[in-house]
Amino acid sequence: MTQAAVAERLGITSVKAHRLISRALAEGVVKITIEGDIVECVELENELRTRFALDFCMVAPDLDEEGQPFRALGTAGANYLRRQIEGGAHQVIGLGHGSTLAAVVQQMARMNVADVRFVSLLGGVTPDYSVNPHDVMHTIAEKTGARAHFLPVPFFANSVEDREVLLAQRGVHDILDLANKSTLKIVGIGTVGSSATLAISRMVEPREIKAIQADGGIGEMLGYFFDKHGRVLQTALTARTLSVSFGAHGSDQIVAIAGGKEKQDAIHAVLQSRRLRGLITDEATAKALLAR
Template sequence: MTQGQIAKRLGVANTKAHRLIARASREGLIRVFVEAEVAACIRLEDELADRFGLNFCKVAPDLAEPGLPLKALGLAGATFLKNEIERGEHALIGVGHGRTLAAAVGAMPQIAGGRTRFVSVLGGFNRRFAANPYDVIHRLAERTGAEAYQIPLPLFANTAEDKAVLLSQPGVAEVFELACSASLVVAGIGGMTDDASLLSNHMIGPEEMALLRGSGAVGELLGHYFDAAGRVVAESFSERALAPAIAHLRASTVVAIAGGREKVEATVALLRSGVLSGLVVDETTAAAILGEATPD
């Protein structure tokens, strides 16, 4: 790889990559070797990026975790977030919530946030009016010392009219406008399975999940739903979501952190939608995605 390619792969500025390479060479710290599993991850990254037109893709090596690979995704997601904060190219970063994002923030070291601010990009309260156990915005603020803002509302309003009333409240509208203006958005991908976090966190009920499945939805991103071909569905349902509209997401850089066998179908749908600019995924899931998604 060239120096520029290395910088892009690591998510750091070219100048920083140059300094690191020069210092390592000068001090005799460089040792070149190839590990088969790492090389396999790089091939998966390249293939995913090429097939789905991604600007960024990181495949975390398989750590033989049972179930959801939270450790692998957490380490890879933490590295991505840390690099983006240190690069300082995004003054405002929007974050979702969920298990994978919580794992990523949990694996982050204490770093200075600099000029970066963070904002939640969807409401985070469930129907029991308790804080979402996987909310990450406060943990991210603690890790970085940066300013952080949360939308103090549930994920869904009862109606689109109720949503308008909620967003008209003092203080709420300002935070929501921030969420819609984030230049980088980092979020998880939701599935439509019986153990989906939307159900387990009581953000929607079984009847609503049945309606979403009936519309053809197989994947969710920030309150928006997509069918297997990547088309937006259940738009009347998404109009109730306290989250940026699809148009705002398409105007931003959206990077998803997702993994696990149950998320393969949902992740393929989001990759086909064209909404994602980047993806952090584990090795096993990446291989399954490529095996399931045939080229257009």
């Protein structure tokens, strides 16, 4: 039914019907989806798979969003994650954090999940111990009813010695072991610069970001930094990173969800590494990547 028809049936104004539907969407009570593939996006997916040796690719259609395409990426990512849960192929699914993954989980419909566990792939405690607005573990647990394991350590330890102390804690060791065993890892891709989430959240000091840039750092994934050729850089942060171990090329099933103009260089750098098995991105970003 159209919004006008809903309003007439309920005996309310169209404006109020619109507000109620918007509220229901925001709270996850209802979902509006369109089934079916868009030919142009399918063609982009095929080209990206071939160009970057991907097993899987999904291109979300352009929704004419200003800034980062969180709605497009969130909807596409939520649909993918739902299908993976319902498919039953993965008993443990690892999740990163960040604004894009937060949008994915926000877009997910509520479902009852009994035989899947979620685990954080990297430390999520902020330097000042405030709430991490981009952590997804609590929300995914609330949306699915599944067990979700949070990694209660910072993304980067203050020192190598601090990292060893944290890793020696039984709970931390167990969660990281579970994360390493996750058969599907869904991650975001970060930029390297003053506007990067790592810099804004102060998980990384500005001087450290500048040093990584000076070394040729373009993109970041799971706390590892990549240059434009896809090579993993050995930085001052490498020995202090508290995240899942990085397997050999293609040994992990890592699917990245990322897009937007400001992330195109970072996404391309990570794709060049050939460490991704899958990519979910937006239409404009897909075209830009293929135009290089």
